[in-house]
Amino acid sequence: MTRPLALFPLNLVVFPGEKLNLHIFEPRYRQLVHDCEQEGITFGIPSYLNNQVSPLGTEMRLVSVEKTYPSGEMDIRTRAVGVFRIQEFYRQLPHKLYAGAAVEDVPDDSTPDPALQERTRELVRQLYSILGLQRLFLELPPDFRVYDIAHHLGLSTEQEYQLLEATREVERQQLVLVHLQQILPVLQETERLKERVRLNGHFKNLTPPSF
Numbered sequence: 001m002t003r004p005l006a007l008f009p010l011n012l013v014v015f016p017g018e019k020l021n022l023h024i025f026e027p028r029y030r031q032l033v034h035d036c037e038q039e040g041i042t043f044g045i046p047s048y049l050n051n052q053v054s055p056l057g058t059e060m061r062l063v064s065v066e067k068t069y070p071s072g073e074m075d076i077r078t079r080a081v082g083v084f085r086i087q088e089f090y091r092q093l094p095h096k097l098y099a100g101a102a103v104e105d106v107p108d109d110s111t112p113d114p115a116l117q118e119r120t121r122e123l124v125r126q127l128y129s130i131l132g133l134q135r136l137f138l139e140l141p142p143d144f145r146v147y148d149i150a151h152h153l154g155l156s157t158e159q160e161y162q163l164l165e166a167t168r169e170v171e172r173q174q175l176v177l178v179h180l181q182q183i184l185p186v187l188q189e190t191e192r193l194k195e196r197v198r199l200n201g202h203f204k205n206l207t208p209p210s211f
Contacts, residue, residue, distance in 0.1 A: 002087050002102040005059065006032055006043040009099070013160035014045050014058040014080045015147035016108070021066075024074040028097035033074055035096075036062040044084055044103065047161050053099075055086050056106070056164050083108065083164060109168040110145065116173040117144075123180040124149060130187045146172035154183060 008029055014020055024033055035041055046057030063077040084103040093100035121140070127133075133152075140149065150163055153176060166172045 005103045007099040009048040018080045
């Protein structure tokens with residue numbers, strides 16, 4: 001079943017549960033924020049990839065308008081509430097400046113695989129340790145989801161969009177594990193190379209071989 005939704009396409013991927021702060025300056029999106037305030041509507045952020053609006057996006061709810069500038073520009077806080085799929089795109093909604101679409105909600109199975117979750121936690125711990133981000137790892141909740149860490153794994157926008165396409169947490173776990181298993185050896189070798197560079201030129205206390 002489809003429903004109408006205002007759209008705010010951006011060149012990024014937003015995950016359900018994510019908090020997103022935006023600076024609004026275009027008149028069409030200032031009008032959208034005004035409609036969110038006055039009518040309580042939500043809006044969607046479909047990812048703008050490869051010079052086109054992607055079929056999938058994330059529905060956003062306006063949390064607050066933090067600041068309104070004399071020019072009419074605004075700083076706003078929003079929160080992502082779910083994923084949708086565009087069935088029909090409208091470049092401009094009737095009597096509005098902004099785009100919209102007929103969308104349908106995408107169901108999500110958020111049940112993780114405990115073994116995959118533990119493996120993911122371990123690999124993320126290794127990643128953060130190499131990058132010097134141990135504090136970020138310590139802040140992970142015990143029941144973390146892939147969405148909670150997706151922006152901190154060095155994924156491209158296209159790879160993040162793949163996560164949005166996955167409708168099961170287990171599938172997202174598998175995608176993240178493949179990514180981590182690919183990049184960790186590269187990062188570890190880079191760290192070893194940096195260490196060899198640091199040691200180069202130092203006085204070395206080495207025991208020569210016996211002949």
